[in-house]
Amino acid sequence: MTEAETEFRPHSAHWGAFSAGWRDGRLVVRPHPGDPDPNLILQNFPEALRHQARIARPMVRRGWLERGPGADDRRGRDDYVAVSWDRALELLAGELARVRDAHGPEGVFGGSYGWSSAGRFHHAQSQVHRFLNMTLGGYVRSVNSYSAGASNVILPHVVGPTEDVSRRNVSWEAVAAHSEVVLAFGGMALKNSMVGGGGISRHIERDAMRTAAARGCEFILVGPLRDDMPADAGAEWLSIIPNTDTALMLALAHTLASGGLHDRGFLDRYTLGWEKFEAYLFGRTDGQPKDAAWAAPITGIAAETITALARRLAGRRSLITVAHSLQRAEHGEQPVWMGLVLAAMLGQIGLPGGGYAYALGALAHTGRRQNAVSPAALPQGRNRVGAYIPVARIADMLLNPGGSYEYNGQTLTYPAPKLVYWAGGNPFHHHQDLNRLRRAFRQVETLVVHEIGWTATARHADIVLPVTMTLEREDIGSSQTDPLMVAMHRIAEPYGEARDDYAIFSDLAARLGKAEAFTEGRSAGDWLRHLYAKTEADLITKGLPAPDFDSFWRKGELLLPQAEDDGGILRAFRDDPDGAPLPTRSGRIEIFCETIAGFGYADCPGHPAWLPPTEAPRGEAPLHLIANQPATRLHSQFDYGGHSSGMKRRGREVMRIHPADAAPRGIADGDVVTLRNTRGACLATASVSEDIRPGVVQLPTGAWYDPEDPAEENPLCVHGNPNVLTRDAGTSRLAQGCTGQITTVEVTRFTGNLPPIRAFVPPDLAAAE
Template sequence: MDQAADDWAPHSAHWGAFSARWNGETLDVTPYEGDPAPSPILQNFTTAMRHKARILRPMVRKAWLDRSARTERTFDQEFVECSWDRVLDLLASELSRVKAEHGAAAVFGGSYGWSSAGRFHHAQSQVHRFLNMAFGGYVRSVNSYSAGASAVILPHVMGGYEAVSRHNVTWDQIAEHSDVVLAFGGMALKNSHVASGGISRHIERDAMATAARRGAAFYCISPLRDDMPADANARWLPIKVGTDVALMLALAHTLLTEDLCDKAFIERYCTGFENFERYLRGRDDGTPKDAAWAADITGISSGTIIDLARRLPRGRTLIAVSHSLQRAQYGEQPVWMGAVLAAMLGQIGLPGGGYNYALGALGHTGRRINAVPIPTLSQGKNGVSEFIPVARVSDMLLNPGEPFEYNGRSMHYPDIKLVYWAGGNPFHHHQDINRMRQAFNAPQTIVVHESAWTPMAKFADIVLPATMTLERDDIGAAGTDPRLVAMRRAVDPIGEARDDFDIFAGLARKLGVEQAFTEGRDSRQWLAHLYEPTRKALVEAGWDAPDFDEFWRRGELALPSAPDDGGFLRAFRNDPAANRLSTPSGKIEIYSKAIASFGYDDCPPHPAWLPSTEPPSARHPLTLIANQPATRLHSQLDFGAYSQSSKVAGREVVRLHPDDAKRRGVANGDIVRLFNDRGACLAAAAVTDDVMPGVIQLSTGAWYDPERGATEQPLCVHGNPNVLTRDIGTSRLAQGCCGQVTVVECEKYEGALPSIRAFDPPGQR
């Protein structure tokens, strides 16, 4: 299935379908012709394939190879080239030793799932399948950095996560039916550019523009003006960071006291409102959660709050809450309170109304789901029961055997001796990098499959060069995208890079379990095998269902979508007795007896206002928003052309308000130092009133680049905000990620700028 050098190869990425052609030096990229708003992130591929950051051959950290003395891992240490045969022997021996001495529960399979849109060469599935088939299992992580709190709280409140986030209100419904869209955290198009498994049509911008032309009113409730696209013609309500729950409570209080809430809906579809009403009215604490109370907290006037509350019941209103709100301390609360506010309006389950969590946070949300299954690689059965919430990896490595609480369970952190990571960069995802560096020095061995010298690869002991997506064949598919894409190889693999599957197959052979892992199939046979369930479902549905060879020749295949029927919440509304939610009561739980039984003081049994334990102070007066970048997916291809085009002096850009810049003597383009007690980084200043006063915004994803020679808290010279963020759980309920916000100070950087070495290979011999 090799691709001729002068042919355009159809392909897919998490940020869009496209065609590519290798011109001998760079990659030519053309977006899918049916995409009305293709993502510019595709242009990162053009210069990435042969970049100096690519890993060319297997490498082993010299200090690990010598094993003469325990040496802490650093980013400056020397690596030694190895042949594939030798490195697989080394790795097979180490895996066998760890299993014999400590068991499978001493291995953490830490891959995160965004490395490729391909359904077969999906690094997370490959590493988990290998560890299950060849090793008997591994310690896993649950939930995600993006939705760590919401994935736990929503099942308690509404019976499920997917039903509220993906199988609910669609963009077509918004364009046709919504009168008011109240977007807490906004709906930034940079976020909906991305969908796991690929996306052939970006529809969000046009849907908002259509609704706005019809007269729908969008409200962007965010510290950042551009968290809503200009096409929505939104009213910006700048709100103090982390105070959305207070605003929601005040809106709810006005609805209640002015008799604007839908009492019949609450009575029929909800439980526990009487407990919440006591809190809302302040009957126990003496503090009514009214508009005057919220104005002091949020920075939004009481008159604005009351006027907004009165408008909500007048038409079809949608309450939307973004991922960003719950990526902070007590992140469960805005997700829960958003559902309660929508319940009080009584429109849950109506087209274009009610409640939708994370609408616009990803390209998956707001779309009809496919009526047929997409190709999926089985990961097998995990023989290890231990797990951690994904954002607690540093806690696990630093505190083996120590107790922690999660969702009503008392658990203990496992004792990890070996970390096996394929496709992912925790030095992007995780918080408090200086603490994480200590944590990743605890395991005896770290193994990484990577296509480039990410910070995680530089911190590993055994580094195996993996192909990039355009160097292999695969199938691109997402459960909410009506197109299957034949992802044809566009360029030969660089150096000695191998597909993850081939690496694991070779390693399984060394361990004597090759048949269990490969099932006797090579990559092409696996692609045909994974395609077959989709083909059979298409046949049963009466749709075009070519055999695999014909699909591959065509390059794409249309998939049918399920009806836009509002999903389970619409069915629940129509007949709650027959379509009970999977909550204990079968209803929307405004008060949760289950959560009450856990006794968590950081997650009460109904939504509540809990102020952050790290507010701005005289030492750190600015609130930093560390949100997702516009020029890449997470940290992927930060060395790509489009990502590099947004940097200034090679560094990530931080935005601040003119008043804050003037107070610090900072002008556009100046290099500034951001710092707090956890660390510091450099970034290039952009002065703009799109950021409200007191707020500073630095996107995540700049590859961590510690200044050489420093020890305890090295300065990141490239602009990674996770040297500043707190590594704490959202609460004992979800233990989610709190990486969205922190507090900092900012000053103009004086002196010679340190050189950027983020994309340089480490020392080699």
């Protein structure tokens, strides 16, 4: 059968809308025809669908099955027993009831990170949270995200909610039409904007930058990696020492203020606290002016380059962007806040294509117009448990239950969950210091995981339930910032005995006497019709064409109306600061924040400040390591897929290193190398490149954790997961965000016998029950 004869069915993923069909027994995936810049991650699907890493049957860890719940240092190196679905669900329902009766719903931590599916219904995070709310009355939850843990806390204090500053602010259309200078701290890498929660039908970022550049807009990339801005932007690259962006911003601010190039009218009318910050900027409070000469040795950028850059920004439609990556580091709140202050000094905030755009380009949904119709979502019910943790503090909670910590002006107590329930996530991808995380997961009494494949998280679980992947079920793909709603048709039958999360939770709810509360009497198909009905009703209310569900399903997609680009709260605030104040304590942009100052945090004072990192290159770890997002997969999803595995070298993740650092270490392109620090070590394959700053190496996250000897306390990861090296510490006492973007390492050429890669090989199975 030719591709033209293949029956293609519509579907959607976080990295793009697409259709898929079968030809000669092989899955064929093709992007949506309306996407001008399709994402190659879609090509992970064919190899991933029936890969050996898939989980085919319910599994129970042998130690848990034989000895029952409890802490166990064999997690991560035990074998598994295949059991029937009835047996697995009987064991799990009994364990949930035991924990509920002995400890209440506070005895359960509901994990899951939300990136498992683009579908509005089969969204594992929503499913597990609804299940725990409806059957147990709640669970210990997490707040914020690994991507934006620091910004989610700092931005509401000083300007407004993250969503308003990132998604409903400066649009790509405005950049293409109006921006004259875009100063991008951390860049705007297309590998990041290729991905968006709920799916994306048109990747527009490359064309917007190309159009702006052709009009004469100047793009300036500040970062240690040249390709954090696409070549289409024609960007000037300012290679900076990692985690020093705040110092550069301060020096730019000093140049503007000392030369009278800042917009005092804007500062007086729209901001609060300039005078206190100015005293710090000019050194009146600490004796150190934050000028270009001061910043040059800190940042690695010449003083004359800094002063010239500041003068290029003044008096033009300048846009300051700050990437997510900058705040995934120690004191990550500071560049987010200081970028806002720099933009305020230039007076462009609220103007089309100017001002401040946090995380523009970090996801496909930033810088786009909002839909005029809200997509429906599965209701999760009410969580009656008040206890929570900042998401990146999970190892702290498991290792220190009952201990205290500070967060956003509060002193809180770590909960003490006995059971951890994880569905739709892999903390062995996104958490830091994996050897510490291994020790933390050994402490829980029971770890339950729903998974499609044998991730490291699944290999640490006591009960492992195989679930369908997105191609094996029906759903509705939609997001608030993409106009295309997709009827996600089933493309393939479930792998082995895999079941949908909803089917598993429905059965468990029935065993716990809560079936009606969880299902509301609806099948999965009934829920799709119920969720779609909200969109249909909204369209009818607006007098717009509203096809019924069956018509939508047959056609495969529905184009939703979009709202006008109104610039959001910052445009409204600029136009009428009294009538449309910002949702801050003062109603203005807070350059000095009395609330934050009142917390008394030395690691996050009342105004932006340069706070040197405690971990810097020295001694046995002389190089910076950038552990950034991968380009070949979403986080760790489908690392075994064709596109992801095809971009590895010698089966391992690729680490980039500058020739000036490779040569004295005897490292040639293609060599396997060891990255090491006091926390751990991993292998990777070297790529020698001038597109990275000297003194810096880069290894993306997402390679499945693969310890050479799981029985060791700090085993070598043979596959290339950089989170064996990263530091598990909060950004500050304010936000407690993750600091996994930057650490320090030494790199050496590996000369021994290469250990095999077993990341995708299922664990040993004991005899079935």
